[in-house]
Amino acid sequence: MKLKLASMVLAGVMAAAPAMAELVFPSLSYRTGPYAVNGIPFADGYADYFTLINERDGGIGGVPIKMIECETGYNTEKGVECYEATKGQGSLLYQPLSTGITYQIIPKASSDGIPVHSMGYGRTSAANGKVFEWIFNYPANYWNGASVAINHILDINGGDIAGKSIALVYHNSAYGKEPIRTLEELSAKHGFNLKTIAVDHPGQEQKSQWLQIRREKPDYVVMWGWGVMNPVAIQEAVNIRYPMENLIGIWWSGSENDVIPAGVGADGYKALAFHGVGSDYPLYGDLQKYVVDAGKAAGAGDQLGTVIYNRGIYAAMLAVEAAKKAQEISGVAQITPAMMREGMEALEISEALMTELGLPGFGPTFNVTCENHGGEGYGAVTQWDANAKKWSLITDYGPSDMDVIGALVAEDSAAYAAENKISERCN
Amino acid sequence: MIYREAGDFKTTYKDDSQTFPIKFDRWGYYVILAIAFLVIPFVINDYWANAVFVPFLIYAIAALGLNILIGYCGQLSLGTGGFMAVGAYAVYKLMTAFPDVSMLVHVVIAGLITTCVGILFGLPSLRIKGFYLAVATLAAQFFLVWLFNKVPWFYNNSASGMINSPERTVFGVIVTGPDTSAAAKYLFCLVFLVAVAWIARNLTRGSIGRKWMAIRDMDIAAEIIGVNPLTAKLSAFAVSSFFIGISGALFFSIYLGAAEVGEAFGIQKSFLILFMVIIGGLGSIFGSFAGAAFMVLMPVLLKNVLVGWLGWPTDLAAHMEFIIVGGLIIAFLIIEPHGLAQLWRLTKEKLRLWPFPH
Numbered sequence: 001m002k003l004k005l006a007s008m009v010l011a012g013v014m015a016a017a018p019a020m021a022e023l024v025f026p027s028l029s030y031r032t033g034p035y036a037v038n039g040i041p042f043a044d045g046y047a048d049y050f051t052l053i054n055e056r057d058g059g060i061g062g063v064p065i066k067m068i069e070c071e072t073g074y075n076t077e078k079g080v081e082c083y084e085a086t087k088g089q090g091s092l093l094y095q096p097l098s099t100g101i102t103y104q105i106i107p108k109a110s111s112d113g114i115p116v117h118s119m120g121y122g123r124t125s126a127a128n129g130k131v132f133e134w135i136f137n138y139p140a141n142y143w144n145g146a147s148v149a150i151n152h153i154l155d156i157n158g159g160d161i162a163g164k165s166i167a168l169v170y171h172n173s174a175y176g177k178e179p180i181r182t183l184e185e186l187s188a189k190h191g192f193n194l195k196t197i198a199v200d201h202p203g204q205e206q207k208s209q210w211l212q213i214r215r216e217k218p219d220y221v222v223m224w225g226w227g228v229m230n231p232v233a234i235q236e237a238v239n240i241r242y243p244m245e246n247l248i249g250i251w252w253s254g255s256e257n258d259v260i261p262a263g264v265g266a267d268g269y270k271a272l273a274f275h276g277v278g279s280d281y282p283l284y285g286d287l288q289k290y291v292v293d294a295g296k297a298a299g300a301g302d303q304l305g306t307v308i309y310n311r312g313i314y315a316a317m318l319a320v321e322a323a324k325k326a327q328e329i330s331g332v333a334q335i336t337p338a339m340m341r342e343g344m345e346a347l348e349i350s351e352a353l354m355t356e357l358g359l360p361g362f363g364p365t366f367n368v369t370c371e372n373h374g375g376e377g378y379g380a381v382t383q384w385d386a387n388a389k390k391w392s393l394i395t396d397y398g399p400s401d402m403d404v405i406g407a408l409v410a411e412d413s414a415a416y417a418a419e420n421k422i423s424e425r426c427n
Numbered sequence: 428m429i430y431r432e433a434g435d436f437k438t439t440y441k442d443d444s445q446t447f448p449i450k451f452d453r454w455g456y457y458v459i460l461a462i463a464f465l466v467i468p469f470v471i472n473d474y475w476a477n478a479v480f481v482p483f484l485i486y487a488i489a490a491l492g493l494n495i496l497i498g499y500c501g502q503l504s505l506g507t508g509g510f511m512a513v514g515a516y517a518v519y520k521l522m523t524a525f526p527d528v529s530m531l532v533h534v535v536i537a538g539l540i541t542t543c544v545g546i547l548f549g550l551p552s553l554r555i556k557g558f559y560l561a562v563a564t565l566a567a568q569f570f571l572v573w574l575f576n577k578v579p580w581f582y583n584n585s586a587s588g589m590i591n592s593p594e595r596t597v598f599g600v601i602v603t604g605p606d607t608s609a610a611a612k613y614l615f616c617l618v619f620l621v622a623v624a625w626i627a628r629n630l631t632r633g634s635i636g637r638k639w640m641a642i643r644d645m646d647i648a649a650e651i652i653g654v655n656p657l658t659a660k661l662s663a664f665a666v667s668s669f670f671i672g673i674s675g676a677l678f679f680s681i682y683l684g685a686a687e688v689g690e691a692f693g694i695q696k697s698f699l700i701l702f703m704v705i706i707g708g709l710g711s712i713f714g715s716f717a718g719a720a721f722m723v724l725m726p727v728l729l730k731n732v733l734v735g736w737l738g739w740p741t742d743l744a745a746h747m748e749f750i751i752v753g754g755l756i757i758a759f760l761i762i763e764p765h766g767l768a769q770l771w772r773l774t775k776e777k778l779r780l781w782p783f784p785h
Contacts, residue, residue, distance in 0.1 A: 029741065031741060031742030031745065032742055032745040032746060036742075040742075069740075069741045070734075070741060071730075071734075071741035071742060071744065071745045073745060075690075076683060076685075076686075076687075076690060076691060077482065077683070080477050080478065080682070080683065081477070081478040081727060081730075084473050084474040084477045084478050085474060085478065087473075088473075088474065099587070100589075100685075100687055100690050103587075103589050103591065103685040103687075104683060104684055104685045106685075107591070107604060107605035107684060107685075108605045108684065110605060111605035111606050112605075123587070124586070125586075172576060172689065173588070173687055173689055173690065174587035174588050174589040174687045175587070177586065177587050177588045178586060178587050180586070181586050198576075200689070201689050201690070201693070299742075408586075412585075412586055415585075416591075419523070419591070419593050420593055420594065420604075421594075
């Protein structure tokens with residue numbers, strides 16, 4: 001009996017010991033369900049970058065990364081289950097890639113003391129670090145996206161879009177409704193007419209919406225779509241012969257999966273971006289060598305170089321850099337979620353750093369501070385070349401209208417703070 | 428041998444007509460209640476509360492509500508998701524408008540508001556039956572989801588249309604919001620489930636329940652023997668919506684904490700609860716529990732077995748879950764078309780005779 005007990009304790013210690021020397025990054029992925037077409041490349045990119053860091057560098061600061069994958073199917077209830085299942089395993093950072101799940105874990109993670117990075121999605125006002133201590137959404141959020149799209153239209157029109165009409169075609173959910181308020185403010189500021197057109201989940205049927213667009217002929221269409229809604233919308237736009245270069249999607253509406261089904265008709269379609277496209281970066285050499293050729297690629301290994309795969313890479317890269325920063329600040333290799341948060345808050349992404357990582361010019365440069373968890377809000381525009389089947393960046397990372405957005409962020413986060421009785425930090 | 432009525436003498440009518448006439452059943456019921464109230468709250472952790480118990484309790488309330496409508500009164504409804512949304516948005520408006528009032532009151536009032544909406548959408552049931560009624564309630568489902576998406580007043584004009592449950596208390600104990608303890612969440616839902624199940628059981632044993640069943644079995648005959656179809660059908664809609672409203676309120680405020688109407692209360696929720704009722708057993712209180720347990724716990728169990736123990740890739744496991752749960756549903760319905768409750772009933776019949784069946 002004693003022997004049995006002793007061996008059980010020993011087994012327990014042995015099971016616990018290796019778990020100590022690991023940095024745990026849960027991946028709440030969705031490889032199934034209606035949004036799997038976008039969830040798979042992101043999950044693959046996220047996993048492959050961590051594999052690369054483990055294989056090439058032996059982890060972050062010598063501590064290997066352990067990625068726990070949990071399937072959410074983009075379903076908030078499964079998201080809860082995944083969060084609860086992984087949070088006890090030393091998770092350092094959550095990136096759920098779903099606005100619904102992000103909203104749900106914002107209060108929970110803040111209470112449990114685990115940082116959340118909703119990169120280019122989630123609750124926009126989380127950019128206000130004074131209220132949202134544990135939530136980050138650098139380098140850009142939806143309101144930056146809306147403003148970058150309008151700035152692009154301003155550029156095309158020589159800075160004057162008064163009297164023009166712009167339609168917003170959006171996914172009728174929390175995600176799709178995010179840009180409306182910003183666009184309304186911008187419409188008042190620049191004098192364009194805004195028309196919002198909702199598409200209900202999942203968006204396979206959009207005939208009436210695009211009929212409305214054909215009838216009203218807006219000068220530009222901005223689109224907030226996700227999953228199957230995107231290819232359907234682009235196909236419908238092609239069908240009504242809407243000029244593709246006047247159709248601008250958010251970064252979640254700008255992947256290969258969205259434009260390829262529409263064939264050559266989609267040529268010239270534009271989408272926003274906050275990171276580089278294609279596989280023309282030195283990092284891809286290492287990925288090929290350490291991950292793909294070693295047979296360690298996640299999933300089917302066929303997503304390399306796609307837009308959303310790159311986004312997964314970018315998300316993992318920012319996570320790893322923040323972890324490095326955290327190790328540097330705390331002087332400890334085995335960081336805790338609280339140290340991770342400090343690392344994220346001190347994160348500085350410079351051109352030199354990106355070049356060193358093998359990703360020169362991959363994203364905008366930005367600094368995170370205690371007050372600003374959203375970065376500088378720079379974004380770029382990409383365009384689809386249907387003949388070459390390639391996305392390419394057609395602008396530099398340009399600024400968004402922070403006068404308008406800053407005020408909206410302050411307003412929305414103040415409402416959240418009042419509702420949840422949070423007092424402001426960083427003062 | 429142990430499970431039998433022999434030797435268990437009843438000397439009053441009251442004893443004879445109690446819910447659990449067999450001693451073994453009665454003791455089993457007391458033991459389960461004791462464990463649920465006195466043991467689980469002390470051992471429960473966040474994972475068990477949020478992934479297993481709380482969703483099970485809440486879905487069981489919803490399944491009870493739908494079972495009253497479909498199983499006892501025979502009125503087919505596909506509007507469950509919409510009625511849950513009414514409960515959720517009602518409790519949200521109440522929580523934000525009256526922060527100092529106890530959550531117990533809010534949830535009950537949310538249930539009452541849903542009752543009113545349910546009666547309103549139940550009116551067509553006086554004229555139409557069966558599949559046609561299902562279509563009418565389907566319209567309620569779509570209308571309600573559209574309404575909560577369209578009118579910003581319901582979500583307090585937030586930018587994204589999401590509703591978030593702020594921190595609220597019952598007798599000084601936090602029951603909503605992120606700082607809620609697992610035990611508080613669990614107990615709060617458990618109290619509602621026990622109350623609702625107790626009401627449901629006693630209603631269905633009494634004259635109201637008998638009227639419902641008369642309407643279900645043959646409405647013309649019921650009318651001839653003096654059952655008023657107006658009150659019988661509308662009372663079924665009222666009680667059912669009350670329960671479903673409570674479950675919707677708990678679903679949003681206790682379980683999810685943040686919800687979006689299309690995602691959380693869409694048509695798939697109506698179907699999920701309908702499946703629970705059908706698999707559990709129409710017209711059975713136990714069936715509602717069994718169906719909710721099957722549909723909520725099976726996927727979680729399979730996920731933990733396939734991913735946690737066998738180490739399968741998550742996407743493969745997710746697909747296998749669909750296949751296995753789907754296969755089990757078909758298998759159960761072939762083996763016993765009257766649901767898990769009927770299997771349980773048969774087991775009890777056999778147990779009474781065991782070990783001497785002849």
